[in-house]
Amino acid sequence: MNIEIFSESIKKLADQLSRCNLSFHRWNDRHLLDSNDVEEIAQFFFIGNSINYKFWYNSSQQKYKYKNYTGSAAMWASMKDKKKLINLESIASGNNIEMILDPLLPMRTERTKSLLEAGEVLLDSFSGSVLKLCDQAEWHAPTIVEIITEHFPMWKDQQRKIKFNKRAQLFVAMLHGKLGAESKIRDIDKLSCLADYQLPRVLRHFGVLNYSNKLTQTIDNEILICRDSDLEIEIRLATIEAMDLICDELKIKHNLRVSPIQLDYILWAQAKGISKPHHLTPTIAY
Numbered sequence: 001m002n003i004e005i006f007s008e009s010i011k012k013l014a015d016q017l018s019r020c021n022l023s024f025h026r027w028n029d030r031h032l033l034d035s036n037d038v039e040e041i042a043q044f045f046f047i048g049n050s051i052n053y054k055f056w057y058n059s060s061q062q063k064y065k066y067k068n069y070t071g072s073a074a075m076w077a078s079m080k081d082k083k084k085l086i087n088l089e090s091i092a093s094g095n096n097i098e099m100i101l102d103p104l105l106p107m108r109t110e111r112t113k114s115l116l117e118a119g120e121v122l123l124d125s126f127s128g129s130v131l132k133l134c135d136q137a138e139w140h141a142p143t144i145v146e147i148i149t150e151h152f153p154m155w156k157d158q159q160r161k162i163k164f165n166k167r168a169q170l171f172v173a174m175l176h177g178k179l180g181a182e183s184k185i186r187d188i189d190k191l192s193c194l195a196d197y198q199l200p201r202v203l204r205h206f207g208v209l210n211y212s213n214k215l216t217q218t219i220d221n222e223i224l225i226c227r228d229s230d231l232e233i234e235i236r237l238a239t240i241e242a243m244d245l246i247c248d249e250l251k252i253k254h255n256l257r258v259s260p261i262q263l264d265y266i267l268w269a270q271a272k273g274i275s276k277p278h279h280l281t282p283t284i285a286y
């Protein structure tokens with residue numbers, strides 16, 4: 001065991017959170033597509049999340065940049081600038097990928113494969129419509145995630161039978177938040193938080209996750225943690241458990257019903273001000 005969850009820190013953090021606006025993020029950020037066309041938004045969120053992973057090169061400090069943006073925001077901003085090229089037929093044919101993918105993005109080979117798969121499968125199995133995929137799931141959040149991970153192998157994020165499905169769940173959360181009152185998505189609260197590299201960093205910063213000396217050394221010295229290793233899975237599981245406990249505390253002590261996926265972005269966004277590194281696992285999952 002390399003991680004302990006501190007209940008005192010959970011109480012303190014829940015207390016702070018209880019005084020914040022805990023509603024779903026609306027994804028109206030400047031680097032995201034703004035459109036009244038729901039299909040266009042859904043497609044943009046889908047294509048973006050198909051390559052929403054690993055924005056670091058060799059360390060937490062060395063991040064992909066585009067214009068004034070860093071990390072995932074830079075990827076979204078670059079996709080937004082190229083939105084006219086995001087045409088499923090040409091993505092699936094491989095023709096536009098060279099132009100869509102910024103050459104500076106890490107894991108270019110994997111991202112090319114992710115984009116090709118997204119284009120091909122959306123066209124072949126869902127008539128090129130992300131909304132059709134949601135219709136097929138009857139807008140039931142966990143079913144949308146299931147359909148995505150069944151049809152798009154690159155989205156499958158399952159380790160030792162544990163379904164993390166970080167990118168598929170983020171896609172659903174983004175669509176739900178963006179649609180706001182118009183959202184037909186059901187059972188969004190059945191999704192888990194998104195076990196990426198920033199959320200555990202935030203939970204560690206707030207003292208919720210307490211790392212063993214070995215893990216502290218590994219992360220602070222920016223030593224790579226292998227994909228599918230016990231350590232990687234422990235970090236991801238502890239993140240989910242801690243987020244569930246924070247939600248329990250908000251409910252029991254503060255009478256606030258907040259789901260882990262609702263709380264996810266609120267805490268994720270806190271990563272910006274943290275100086276300690278995040279864990280480094282080269283992966284297409286997050």
Ligand SMILES: Nc1nc2c(c(CN[C@H]3C=C[C@H](O)[C@@H]3O)cn2[C@@H]2O[C@H](COP(=O)(O)O)[C@@H](O)[C@H]2O)c(=O)[nH]1
Nearest residue numbers: 029052053055071072073194196197198199265268286
């Ligand atoms: N748990 C959780 N993880 C999330 C998100 C988002 C949201 N995305 C954006 C869309 C509009 C917003 O303004 C954001 O820019 C990205 N990530 C993950 O973080 C990592 C990138 O981190 P950094 O290098 O610092 O950008 C990477 O694994 C990415 O997949 C979230 O909401 N929850």
